[in-house]
Amino acid sequence: MIEKVPPKNLERTVAVIGNPNTGKSTLFTALTGVHSQIGNYPGVTVEKKLGWFEFEGQSIRLVDLPGTYSLSPRTIDEMVSVDVLLGRQPEVGQIDAVVCIVDASNLERNLYVVSQVLDLGLPTLLVLNMWDVAQERGIQINTEELAKRLGMPVIPCEAHRRKQIDLVRSAIVQASHSPKPNPPDIFPELFHEEGRKLQAEFLQFSNQTLPTYLVERLILDVGGQLEMELTKPNPEQLITRLKEARERLKVAQFRVPNIEAKLRYGWSRQILSGAMSVPEKRPAVVTDTLDRWLTHKFWGLLAFCLAMFIVFQSISWAAQPLMKICESGQKQVGEMIGSLLPFGPLRSLVVDGVIAGVGGILVFLPQICFLFLFIALLEDCGYMARAAFLMDKLMTKVGLSGKSFVPLMSSFACAIPGIMATRTIENRRDRMVTILIAPLMSCSARAPVYWLMVAAFFPSISWAGGWITLHGIMLFVMTFFGAIVAVPIAWLLKKTLFKGETPPFVMELPSYKIPSPRIVLHRVFDRASAFVMRAGTLILATSILIWSVSYFPSDHSEEQKVLENIRLTESMLASELEQKEQLSLEREKIGQTPPLDSKAIAEVDEKIAELDTRLQPLHLLFDTRNKISEQLLANSFLGRFGKAIEPVVKPLGWDWRIGVGVLASFPAREVIVATLGTIYSLGGDVDENSQGLQTALQSATWPDGRPVYSIPVAMSIMVFFALCAQCASTLMVIRRETNHWGWGVFTFAYMTTLAYIGAWIAYVVTGWLLAS
Amino acid sequence: MKLHELKVDQRALIVEVSGDDGIAIRLMEMGLTDGEEIRLIGFAPLGDPIEFLVRGYRLSLRKTEAERVEVTALVDSKL
Secondary structure, eight states: OOOOOOOOTTOEEEEEEEOTTSOHHHHHHHHHTTOEEEEEOTTSOOEEEEEEEEETTEEEEEEEOOOOSOSOOOSHHHHHHHHHHTTOOTTTOOOOEEEEEEEGGGHHHHHHHHHHHHTTTOOEEEEEEOHHHHHHTTOEEOHHHHHHHHTSOEEEOBGGGTBTHHHHHHHHHHHTTSOOOOOOOOSOHHHHHHHHHHHHHHHHHHSOOOOHHHHHHHHHOTTOHHHHHHHTTSHHHHHHHHHHHHHHHHHTTOOTTHHHHHHHHHHHHHHHBTTEEOOSSOOOOHHHHHHHHHTSTTHHHHHHHHHHHHHHHHIIIIIHHHHHHHHHHHHHHHHHHHHHSOSSHHHHIIIIIIIHHHHHHHTTHHHHHHHHHHHHHHHHHTHHHHHHHHHHHHHHTTTOOGGGHHHHHHTTTOHHHHHHGGGGOOSHHHHHHHHHHGGGSOOGGGHHHHHHHHHHHSOOOEEGGGTEEHHHHHHHHHHHHHHHHHHHHHHHHHHTTTOSSOOOOOEEOOOOOOOOHHHHHHHHHHHHHHIIIIIHHHHHHHHHHHHHHHHSSSOOHHHHHHHHHHHHHHHHTHHHHHHHHHHHHHHHHHHHSSSOOHHHHHHHHHHHHHHHHHTHHHHHHHHHHHHHHHHHHHHSHHHHHHHHTHHHHGGGTOOHHHHHHHHHTSSBTTHHHHHHHHHTTSOSOOOTTOHHHHHHHHHOBOTTSOBSOOHHHHHHHHHHHHHOOOBHHHHHHHHHHHTOHHHHHHHHHHHHHHHHHHHHHHHHHHHHHHHO | OBGGGOOTTOEEEEEEEOOOSHHHHHHHHTTOOTTOEEEEEEEOTTSOSEEEEETTEEEEEOHHHHTTEEEEEOGGGOO
């Protein structure tokens, strides 16, 4: 959490509201800088964003409200903004003034929500953002005249370029000290009268005074959140009275709900007529030209595929090397700290628990940051809305909308940025379903597991001159397997837990703009630090927990002796080790560059063999250590638990060793490779390409001598890992984004069940197919 | 006729948004009120959603949503 600026005396609270795509968060960041704090409002998924700044000796607390086209609450989440503005949200308190930020190039529609804000009777100020876009469109706005008509300060601004920010600050300070203005007269007196009547009736029924604003909203919002909330405790009477009021209004030519939009837009046009001039013919702006291509039947789809391809390519191109650096850095830090501590539980805790845990978080950070970067870029330049537009039809087939596409797509690299990117989906049900199915997309941590199984158990057959291989096909199938399973899951979730009317798609296609590096980097930093800070500590705790159950209660004294011996022998054979390392490098080099010099190769091989004889004592010690490690793991709580649950995993074709591997990989699924390494006496530092591990798996047997692993078992393991939720980070992020523990638990439960059933089916079906 | 039946670049006047559920209210809030002019700009590559120009901004609606809007096509716009 970022430090909170200590509030000064008489700090004023000002709310910021506006339509989506008006640059509201950009303005918020420009005003408050780093002094902000992000949390959640209780019981809803709305993000609570507070920021502080000081200007002319006055300290101001800004509340950023979610972007909205209207203040008529239809859901609990939308109710939050109304409650905050009315001072009914205890975590925020009284609001002293409101900043309405509007898109200057689209004033008429933007003034709609402004007119609703004005009804609140709070000092308000209007920020005309995207002034430059309006200029480009040839739109002339007379701000002085506008300010006079609206009765509030109007400030043109380019939040993107940080222009006029101090002017906005000063206007906010002034507004926060202004007296409450009178709301404009948009509705006829008859309507207000009905409101007062209903207010009195409500007081009678429930002994509660409902603010005038809410009573009037109750009348206007047919089937809205207030109607649902308020009519629940006293249904009959209030509903009847409400219906009667609406009926009387209808007779008087005031038909709810249609009348509100009509009157407010009428007001908006009246305010603007004469104060704003729009060119007769819409000038050909860059956005329109670009869109002719980017939403084109053929070129649009091609550009979209290309964009996604570039995103994924650059992740593997730029993030993989960084991940390698993280990995080797983790190893070096582990070795360095390890050499300072004596062998024993503390050293193991630090090296195998803490450093491995931190490393597990950090290793995915480059990739996560890159995805955050791309998502922020797509959001900021305005392409995200186009992606939703292009993909909507496809996504409606599973009951979602186009807005879910990019979050799900990024989940193919990592579910964490994908889940965080769902914030742009304003419909709660759509957002929840997207969050819950995102972990089914095959992330990059699953690849090592697939690769190990495919390389060890599937014959390397190839067709078409080596272009198509069985291994390649298997990896391809596994990569899309989760996504295919996600289709019926999404459908099911939409039919059960998240059923309700199809939310409107109704979306604005905003103007394209060149993304601002500052905004984009700020957003990446914000999200990445939120992930590390909030999820990190819990992930660390989980990995320490797994460490302790795999370390205790066994007696590690023998292991320590061997380890000390290894260290001693290593320092004695230091020069041989170094020579061997150099020779291995040389061997690799000459073995790769054609023409192959077989004589030179044989020479080097001979030297290596000679060194190996001298290093024999060390090899023997390593073997002993690996055997001891295997024993220790087998006798640990984790090992015992694994053996105890063998009957549970047996239907999947697994023995207790695989069970232990799955249990140990709860914090992060790729850990299974290292665990299998330990359990097959190869040490924990094997990777999925290790020949030794592949051979060990191939030769593992049940007590009666039958081999454990076969193609059906490999399939069942792969299917299990494709569908399981073995990733503590994802579960933590789900908790954070849904603002509830329950959804993290739910995700784990449903995915594990799915994985178990899927693995069983895979085992049985593959076995049956191979037998026939 | 209904809003989704317009042709590309055809202009029309909105007559009415039918219904008073969430979708109808949202459409009206976005500025689709009676008497307002609207123009169909184009269809998404898969045929849905549809893009419109209304009140000087670009709005995309699904076919099912556009069906809710009754319009009269303007004669002068047979481009």
